[in-house]
Amino acid sequence: AQSVTQPDIHITVSEGASLELRCNYSYGATPYLFWYVQSPGQGLQLLLKYFSGDTLVQGIKGFEAEFKRSQSSFNLRKPSVHWSDAAEYFCAVGDNAGNNRKLIWGLGTSLAVNP
């Protein structure tokens, strides 16, 4: 069965520091991979996605992620964090084998940013 693991429940970084949020997935084939961000009181917003091709994908708000098949990972990175990046981050995998693209989600990583 498909699954997503986000090992870090909570991370605190200083503003201006670099960030890496980890995501590992379990899936039999090449998955569709997503990172979403959820701010308090807001809906889930798509940061970036990987379907195929270049394994380094660029997203909105200066985020990027790298798909590493050998490690079953899709880690999210940002070179310099801003205070407004404080939010909950979710990694998700989509089933691309059939017609259903339902998403399987990790538990999320809560990011706090110190001034």
Added chain:
Amino acid sequence: GAGVSQTPSNKVTEKGKYVELRCDPISGHTALYWYRQSLGQGPEFLIYFQGTGAADDSGLPNDRFFAVRPEGSVSTLKIQRTERGDSAVYLCASSPRLVEQFFGPGTRLTVL
């Protein structure tokens, strides 16, 4: 353009009551999904519509939960005989051509 909208934004009900949660997807999106998110958890898949039909309802927890999408646009999630364990944020997402999903703000359901 307009995004996915969900009404109500908050719903408080008593145990045993019936509730309906509404989702208006982005115009033209044929796929519609319902998820449930409990506190401190990631979203959990409930049901997926392709057009008017429920293509996958394997995530519905039991027969108290039902969803419809009669005209292939607006969808309603219906919960009968609500229980305290049903308290969660119910999320709706729509998608064009089974690609990325766009989420609404959610409905926070509280069962007292």
